Amino acid sequence: MMKSLGSIRRSFAPWADPASKPFISFRNVTKKFGEFIAVDDLSLDVYTREFFALLGASGCGKSTLLRMLAGFEQPTSGEIILDGQNLAGIPPYRRPVNMMFQSYALFPHMTVENNIAFGLKQDGMPKADIAERVAQMLKLVKLEKFARRKPHQLSGGQRQRVALARSLAKRPKVLLLDEPLGALDKKLREETQFELMDLQQQLGLTFVVVTHDQEEAMTMADRIAVMSHGKVIQVATPAEIYEAPNSRFVADFIGDVNLFDGTVASNENGSVRLETTGGIPIRLASPERFANGAKAAAAIRPEKIRISRQPPAHAPINAAEGEIWDIGYLGDMTVFHVRLKDGKVVKASSLNAVRAVEDPLGYDQQVWISFGEDAGVVLKD
Amino acid sequence: MAKLASALVSRLVIIIPYAWLLFFFLIPFFIVFRISLSQTTVAMPPYTPVFDLAGGLAGILDKMRGFSMDNYVWLTEDVLYFNAYVSSVIIATVSTLLTLLIGYPIAYGMARAPRSLRPMLLMLVILPFWTSFLIRVYAWIAILKPEGLLNQLLITIGLIDQPLIILNTNSAIYIGIVYSYLPFMVLPIYSALEKMDHSLIEAAQDLGCPPVVAFWRVTFPLSLPGVIAGSLLVFIPAVGEFVIPDLLGGSETLMIGKTLWNEFNANRDWPVSSAVATILLLILVLPIVYFQNIQTKAENEGR
Numbered sequence: 066m067m068k069s070l071g072s073i074r075r076s077f078a079p080w081a082d083p084a085s086k087p088f089i090s091f092r093n094v095t096k097k098f099g100e101f102i103a104v105d106d107l108s109l110d111v112y113t114r115e116f117f118a119l120l121g122a123s124g125c126g127k128s129t130l131l132r133m134l135a136g137f138e139q140p141t142s143g144e145i146i147l148d149g150q151n152l153a154g155i156p157p158y159r160r161p162v163n164m165m166f167q168s169y170a171l172f173p174h175m176t177v178e179n180n181i182a183f184g185l186k187q188d189g190m191p192k193a194d195i196a197e198r199v200a201q202m203l204k205l206v207k208l209e210k211f212a213r214r215k216p217h218q219l220s221g222g223q224r225q226r227v228a229l230a231r232s233l234a235k236r237p238k239v240l241l242l243d244e245p246l247g248a249l250d251k252k253l254r255e256e257t258q259f260e261l262m263d264l265q266q267q268l269g270l271t272f273v274v275v276t277h278d279q280e281e282a283m284t285m286a287d288r289i290a291v292m293s294h295g296k297v298i299q300v301a302t303p304a305e306i307y308e309a310p311n312s313r314f315v316a317d318f319i320g321d322v323n324l325f326d327g328t329v330a331s332n333e334n335g336s337v338r339l340e341t342t343g344g345i346p347i348r349l350a351s352p353e354r355f356a357n358g359a360k361a362a363a364a365i366r367p368e369k370i371r372i373s374r375q376p377p378a379h380a381p382i383n384a385a386e387g388e389i390w391d392i393g394y395l396g397d398m399t400v401f402h403v404r405l406k407d408g409k410v411v412k413a414s415s416l417n418a419v420r421a422v423e424d425p426l427g428y429d430q431q432v433w434i435s436f437g438e439d440a441g442v443v444l445k446d
Numbered sequence: 447m448a449k450l451a452s453a454l455v456s457r458l459v460i461i462i463p464y465a466w467l468l469f470f471f472l473i474p475f476f477i478v479f480r481i482s483l484s485q486t487t488v489a490m491p492p493y494t495p496v497f498d499l500a501g502g503l504a505g506i507l508d509k510m511r512g513f514s515m516d517n518y519v520w521l522t523e524d525v526l527y528f529n530a531y532v533s534s535v536i537i538a539t540v541s542t543l544l545t546l547l548i549g550y551p552i553a554y555g556m557a558r559a560p561r562s563l564r565p566m567l568l569m570l571v572i573l574p575f576w577t578s579f580l581i582r583v584y585a586w587i588a589i590l591k592p593e594g595l596l597n598q599l600l601i602t603i604g605l606i607d608q609p610l611i612i613l614n615t616n617s618a619i620y621i622g623i624v625y626s627y628l629p630f631m632v633l634p635i636y637s638a639l640e641k642m643d644h645s646l647i648e649a650a651q652d653l654g655c656p657p658v659v660a661f662w663r664v665t666f667p668l669s670l671p672g673v674i675a676g677s678l679l680v681f682i683p684a685v686g687e688f689v690i691p692d693l694l695g696g697s698e699t700l701m702i703g704k705t706l707w708n709e710f711n712a713n714r715d716w717p718v719s720s721a722v723a724t725i726l727l728l729i730l731v732l733p734i735v736y737f738q739n740i741q742t743k744a745e746n747e748g749r
Contacts, residue, residue: 187663
């Protein structure tokens with residue numbers, strides 16, 4: 066049976082189909098602010114109905130990319146194509162995209178309904194149609210009762226929904242969301258993530274969201290572009306990004322990871338042998354072949370590392386002896402920090418599937434850590 | 447003890463503005479109002495009745511019978527006063543509109559200037575205050591008079607061959623008021639525009655507004671508090687302005703400030719000039735109170 070990364074089976078994957086045409090294309094887009102290069106020769110395709118996330122630390126160029134799509138910034142070079150139309154020279158007020166701003170940018174002097182109707186009035190839509198559309202939008206974001214309030218009379222979550230309703234009112238081809246949930250507290254943020262996903266499904270729109278929150282991107286997006294210093298490092302589904310990062314940067318940026326540095330000892334049918342600096346021989350399945358003696362690193366997620374009191378059968382390969390250094394109990398799982406002989410601290414997490422354990426692992430205990438051949442990936446240095 | 451002291455201090459902080467208003471507005475106003483009810487007489491002070499505490503309460507009550515509304519009746523009988531009020535309000539209104547027209551773009555430009563430049567621009571707006579107001583108005587005489595700098599310049603560059611008569615006309619008054627009160631218009635508008643979130647303009651553009659429309663639908667309504675404050679700061683002193691019409695205006699210019707000065711100094715009629723001042727105050731205060739009421743009501747309705 067064919068193994069799939071992650072536990073999600075997707076039926077929606079236009080990026081995998083060579084026949085499908087991208088809806089939004091960035092082609093060799095560069096944006097400079099003076100000497101500073103915000104976006105560096107970047108190419109990227111987004112498909113119709115996709116929920117696409119631009120993920121990166123602040124200053125990585127993700128917001129600039131979004132603002133260029135909205136028309137607030139012009140690329141220094143390169144072009145942006147939307148639905149077959151080159152966007153160069155088209156001002157923001159003539160682009161078929163709408164943006165939800167990070168600060169929400171609600172008009173403080175207008176009521177909720179006038180905020181939502183703002184773009185429709187500008188388009189000269191008949192009054193009756195505007196009223197109908199506004200009512201529809203208010204219902205969509207469950208704010209019917211607040212139509213006549215001013216923004217300052219709303220809570221943060223309600224404002225966020227007004228901003229969403231306003232940006233959706235004109236039925237844009239693409240909705241741009243700049244840190245849409247950044248100002249909400251954790252609980253509300255998690256709820257709203259799923260609401261946004263449902264909404265996107267329901268309306269059949271293309272969403273491009275900018276976020277620095279990896280959980281947010283992982284939860285909502287069909288695909289994620291991980292960005293750093295104006296470049297896209299990897300574009301892939303959340304599962305691929307997590308399970309098959311293409312670089313140390315992505316492995317380290319998304320989730321927790323244990324990196325074992327070393328040199329390639331040998332390649333043998335579909336797997337790579339690494340000799341780590343800590344002296345652990347590692348063998349991992351790898352579709353890629355590496356030159357013998359090349360520097361590489363094994364990246365293994367904490368939840369894929371087992372802890373046992375006895376050495377595993379496959380020891381010494383993919384196994385090492387150590388001592389429990391720290392224990393973090395998180396409720397749903399427990400994170401162990403195991404200190405190996407060479408001083409390296411390895412993170413291993415285990416799910417607390419039952420409420421009580423007989424003779425649990427304690428501090429300073431001698432244990433073995435181990436992992437399977439498909440527990441991680443080998444990354445070029 | 448410390449608690450009591452801090453309570454006292456917080457009280458004091460509230461009392462200060464009220465005390466200020468009491469001593470420097472309400473009490474002087476009552477003195478003026480009281481004089482406006484008196485009759486003029488050749489004495490010092492030049493009005494009657496004059497109270498003294500020697501007569502006791504009964505004496506004061508007795509003298510209060512001397513009060514009358516005669517001076518107010520007098521103001522309605524001579525059309526001069528009515529004309530002076532009307533022409534003052536017209537001149538002040540036109541000047542306020544001109545100041546707004548010139549001041550708004552200046553404030554807008556300042557608010558959109560790079561952040562590092564703004565303190566310097568603010569300084570430049572306030573800078574004229576460092577010279578005496580009188581000197582600045584006198585300087586305008588030198589500029590505007592028939593053989594003044596402006597006419598010399600215009601004749602030299604060949605735009606006109608006869609000097610323009612500007613000094614001692616209403617135009618000179620407009621120039622003087624606009625020049626003198628411009629900072630009072632610029633500063634409140636600037637402060638309203640400066641704290642405005644620029645992403646609001648971007649949101650308006652994103653929703654389909656070309657920049658000019660975005661200005662009228664978003665920027666201008668949000669700067670209205672500044673516009674209103676600036677307009678009041680210009681209009682109120684302009685209505686009662688005396689120095690500018692006296693120095694730059696002509697003999698035919700009728701303004702209430704000048705009328706008041708004439709009554710007070712030339713005629714030595716303190717009661718009538720007090721009545722003029724009281725009516726002027728009502729003309730200024732009543733509309734403002736009315737507008738504020740409307741505004742509070744409108745804001746409460748939104749809740």
